[in-house]
Amino acid sequence: MMAHDLLLLAGDGIGPEVMGEVKKVIGWFNANGMDFAVEEDLVGGCAYDAHGQAVSDATMDKALRADAVLLGAVGGPKWDKVPYEVRPEAGLLRLRKDLELFANLRPAKCFDALADFSSLKRELIEGLDILIVRELTGGVYFGEPKEIRDLGNGQKRAIDTQVYDTYEIERIAAVAFDMARLRDNRVCSMEKRNVMRSGVLWNEVVTQVHQDRYGDVQLSHMLADAGGMQLVRAPKQFDVIVTDNLFGDMLSDVAAMLTGSLGMLPSASLGAPDAATGRRKALYEPVHGSAPDIAGQGKANPIACILSFAMALRYSFDAGEAADRLEKAVESVLAQGVRTGDLLGPNGGAAVSTAQMGDAIVAAL
Amino acid sequence: MMAHDLLLLAGDGIGPEVMGEVKKVIGWFNANGMDFAVEEDLVGGCAYDAHGQAVSDATMDKALRADAVLLGAVGGPKWDKVPYEVRPEAGLLRLRKDLELFANLRPAKCFDALADFSSLKRELIEGLDILIVRELTGGVYFGEPKEIRDLGNGQKRAIDTQVYDTYEIERIAAVAFDMARLRDNRVCSMEKRNVMRSGVLWNEVVTQVHQDRYGDVQLSHMLADAGGMQLVRAPKQFDVIVTDNLFGDMLSDVAAMLTGSLGMLPSASLGAPDAATGRRKALYEPVHGSAPDIAGQGKANPIACILSFAMALRYSFDAGEAADRLEKAVESVLAQGVRTGDLLGPNGGAAVSTAQMGDAIVAAL
Numbered sequence A, B: 001m002m003a004h005d006l007l008l009l010a011g012d013g014i015g016p017e018v019m020g021e022v023k024k025v026i027g028w029f030n031a032n033g034m035d036f037a038v039e040e041d042l043v044g045g046c047a048y049d050a051h052g053q054a055v056s057d058a059t060m061d062k063a064l065r066a067d068a069v070l071l072g073a074v075g076g077p078k079w080d081k082v083p084y085e086v087r088p089e090a091g092l093l094r095l096r097k098d099l100e101l102f103a104n105l106r107p108a109k110c111f112d113a114l115a116d117f118s119s120l121k122r123e124l125i126e127g128l129d130i131l132i133v134r135e136l137t138g139g140v141y142f143g144e145p146k147e148i149r150d151l152g153n154g155q156k157r158a159i160d161t162q163v164y165d166t167y168e169i170e171r172i173a174a175v176a177f178d179m180a181r182l183r184d185n186r187v188c189s190m191e192k193r194n195v196m197r198s199g200v201l202w203n204e205v206v207t208q209v210h211q212d213r214y215g216d217v218q219l220s221h222m223l224a225d226a227g228g229m230q231l232v233r234a235p236k237q238f239d240v241i242v243t244d245n246l247f248g249d250m251l252s253d254v255a256a257m258l259t260g261s262l263g264m265l266p267s268a269s270l271g272a273p274d275a276a277t278g279r280r281k282a283l284y285e286p287v288h289g290s291a292p293d294i295a296g297q298g299k300a301n302p303i304a305c306i307l308s309f310a311m312a313l314r315y316s317f318d319a320g321e322a323a324d325r326l327e328k329a330v331e332s333v334l335a336q337g338v339r340t341g342d343l344l345g346p347n348g349g350a351a352v353s354t355a356q357m358g359d360a361i362v363a364a365l
């Protein structure tokens, strides 16, 4: 059996801590019949500190060759003043863009044991299971021109450009419909067609892809602002939501917060299947950020990063059973009442450390 | 005393119904010492039906001359297929742009009598009182190019352009700081400076305006996606939020939904004070849309539109006492248990009609 090449980019803040626990999990799978060859490298602020770039060309080469990349988190106040081109987030954005990871899958799932942590009433989010499919390599994140011009007279002009081509919308729509078929078979597409030309094209293309190839899936459309409202009002009405890069950023964060347990949520960013091998380039990362306020204190919840590895097992390594096993281990640990600090309610209780949570999950495996 | 010129643009869907109740309220004030000269005209889909434009030049002339404009709502599925340039929303956008109404004030207030309608837990939203100050004449709503190009080969390219100049950010920041001084003296500015150059400039200019002129106000910054999360997690942490046109659209809708009573929320869109007279051009409108599903049935809640008129009393007619009186009348009617259908919980109860709600408010005046 060929080894699975996995590149770990722990990044900044709590990234290294949570990634440390994933390494234990990988160790367990390696001791139990799987074969992951792990490399580690830098991304984000730590990469800038090391060599002045948020991700180096050498790291990019490794990422391009790896079967999958697992990322911790990037950014922090330490790098607030570094030049725009080399800020920590630029490393993440370059990975997404250069690996052509156009499909970002963000499940927002409410864990029963944690339903009370949501700011929403329990009945509204109990059993919640949404998948946000966010376009990740287009839109205002990458469109040109993207610059600040000096107009003189103390005036500057900042410009960002939202650009979408038909094919970009087609391929992300197809991912959303494919995913829906594995779930409740419903897709809601969100844009602002009443204000944005890209929203008009988005709506048109999604409708066309549906008509041509996915007539069996139920499709609806919602304006993105109304979508944000509906997520807060009655989130369980949704199955799969498909939307663009910027709306996806906003809406997936709102959806994530609904579950009440941001420290639990993984994500996957996938490229197109390779014509010859069928393999997709992929990057997996927790939805949470680098949480500089608690970094280095052993307080962070490693579950989102561990569940991101579970998504890697499923989508990159065709190891659905191993993924199920890992997800079940996490659930059983939660059911036992093991909690990092972020999972304790206002009534408190005893928090375990990042490492203790990782150990408990490995033990449950 | 000179009459106050008020232009009513009822618009589409439930617009005419809710505006009908505002007319009763205006009638009451006219019978009690004030002097409003009311004109009425068309905007949105009904204007398109009448003369092929979402707002005609003649209507624009009236709007430019009026002391204030009160708008009901625009849009509906009936006009889904009309050309982009004359869609109902284009009327609203032209009004905002041509009147230079750059400052959109969207209070998100939770009414005690309605706190249980929120999808959030009561303790999180009880007493909620946020003001979102949204930039309204710039950003991706109006930037050029804004078009769909045919690339051939069945491919199209849609482009929208986010543009902000220093002065646009300066003036909206100043409005936010001025408003904060009348409230809890705190402003949180939201952008995506980690991805957008306009976010970088936004952050820079807001910080500068604060330093130069508003050192007494507390200023914080938040990434817009994190801001969406925080609104859902703990909305009461905010006092005034200042943000751009598109983020403001999303965030103010999320904030509105938190209150649980969209049918209650007014908004004001203000221009710069006239150098000679100090008067600001202004347009007032409910936050809710045209609700085509219940239009014409006498079910709509007129309170948001009535409270928009209260904002007009306060900001355009220097009639703060009259505004207070109207707001108190609304509160007392709610305290009496008078409810339109949207204000009934899952346990039901008897709903009053749009007209009955208007009558009750006039009676309470």
Ligand SMILES: CC(C)[C@H](C(=O)O)[C@@H](O)C(=O)O
Pocket: A089, A092, A093, A249, B194, B195, B225
């Ligand atoms: C870190 C940042 C560049 C990123 C984004 O805006 O995409 C993050 O918010 C996310 O959602 O993954």
Ligand SMILES: CC(C)[C@H](C(=O)O)[C@@H](O)C(=O)O
Pocket: A194, A195, A225, B089, B092, B093, B249
């Ligand atoms: C109707 C539409 C053009 C408008 C907007 O996007 O600004 C609405 O959503 C609003 O928030 O006032």
